Amino acid sequence: MTQIIDGKKISQEIKDELREQVAEQKKLGKEAALAVIQVGTDPASSVYVNNKKKACAYIGIGSLSYELPEETTEEELLALVEKLNGDASVNGILVQLPLPAQIDADKVIRAIAPEKDVDGFHPENVGKLVIGEPGFVSCTPAGIIQLLKRSGIKMEGKHCVIIGRSNIVGKPMALLMLRENATVTIAHSKTQNLPELCKTADILIVAIGKPQFITADYIKEGAVVIDVGIHRDENNKLCGDVRYDEVAPHTSAITPVPGGVGPMTIAMLMHNCVESMLQ
Numbered sequence: 001m002t003q004i005i006d007g008k009k010i011s012q013e014i015k016d017e018l019r020e021q022v023a024e025q026k027k028l029g030k031e032a033a034l035a036v037i038q039v040g041t042d043p044a045s046s047v048y049v050n051n052k053k054k055a056c057a058y059i060g061i062g063s064l065s066y067e068l069p070e071e072t073t074e075e076e077l078l079a080l081v082e083k084l085n086g087d088a089s090v091n092g093i094l095v096q097l098p099l100p101a102q103i104d105a106d107k108v109i110r111a112i113a114p115e116k117d118v119d120g121f122h123p124e125n126v127g128k129l130v131i132g133e134p135g136f137v138s139c140t141p142a143g144i145i146q147l148l149k150r151s152g153i154k155m156e157g158k159h160c161v162i163i164g165r166s167n168i169v170g171k172p173m174a175l176l177m178l179r180e181n182a183t184v185t186i187a188h189s190k191t192q193n194l195p196e197l198c199k200t201a202d203i204l205i206v207a208i209g210k211p212q213f214i215t216a217d218y219i220k221e222g223a224v225v226i227d228v229g230i231h232r233d234e235n236n237k238l239c240g241d242v243r244y245d246e247v248a249p250h251t252s253a254i255t256p257v258p259g260g261v262g263p264m265t266i267a268m269l270m271h272n273c274v275e276s277m278l279q
């Protein structure tokens with residue numbers, strides 16, 4: 001029987017735990033506040049930003065909203081980040097990605113004070129992950145680890161193939177899987193014999209960015225499949241990188257899209273905001 005990994009339910013469990021933790025901290029006079037910056041009006045980004053603000057309200061974290069016009073310059077955005085770095089009432093700073101073409105996202109990420117970098121994208125936090133020191137971890141890969149742990153799926157000794165090598169998902173995912181004692185392979189656009197390689201995976205994590213790319217031909221019978229992709233199909237229905245209906249019967253566990261990895265990204269952002277408050 002295939003286990004459907006319910007990201008909505010697990011993310012709600014995490015948010016409920018955080019809500020209790022925040023309530024306890026409030027009694028001790030501690031407050032958390034997240035600054036949420038969006039540049040432009042990309043509809044998907046607006047949905048994610050609104051969901052982040054809603055999650056803050058649910059958990060009891062304050063949120064400060066900065067909605068900047070599409071034509072905002074890099075200097076203007078850097079000046080805002082600098083101001084928020086120096087604001088003691090702000091624990092976390094989030095700059096929603098992607099940014100418009102005139103702004104260098106890497107430069108902006110580096111400008112965020114590492115102790116307020118609740119997205120876990122700053123090189124200092126990435127470096128801490130590499131050497132196994134505590135620091136903020138990128139929310140999507142951290143959420144996937146929680147999905148697996150809370151679904152009772154063992155990672156130790158398993159062969160985990162990750163398709164995608166982005167700084168935000170693929171690379172931190174590989175480091176987190178290593179931390180869990182999995183044997184890790186990262187595949188990417190230049191990898192040869194991808195279906196054969198994927199067929200050796202006990203755990204297959206797909207962040208390839210191509211709608212419904214992964215078919216049953218890529219799956220070892222009984223593997224665990226985690227789908228990081230979010231796209232709209234020809235009927236405007238949400239779908240992932242995995243052809244779910246075809247793949248699911250061959251797996252022991254799989255994440256759906258929507259309702260799998262996506263909600264965990266926001267739950268782990270909230271987790272990082274609470275950690276930031278406790279520092």
Ligand SMILES: Nc1nc2c(c(=O)[nH]1)N[C@@H](CN(C=O)c1ccc(C(=O)N[C@@H](CCC(=O)O)C(=O)O)cc1)CN2
Nearest residue numbers: 048095096097098119139258259260261262263265266
């Ligand atoms: N600063 C950041 N920018 C971006 C990040 C990030 O972690 N930090 N990740 C993505 C977008 N993202 C969060 O920002 C995100 C994507 C998807 C979901 C989600 O809950 N998806 C739902 C479907 C939602 C829908 O209706 O479209 C699901 O999969 O069930 C949450 C957050 C890029 N930018």
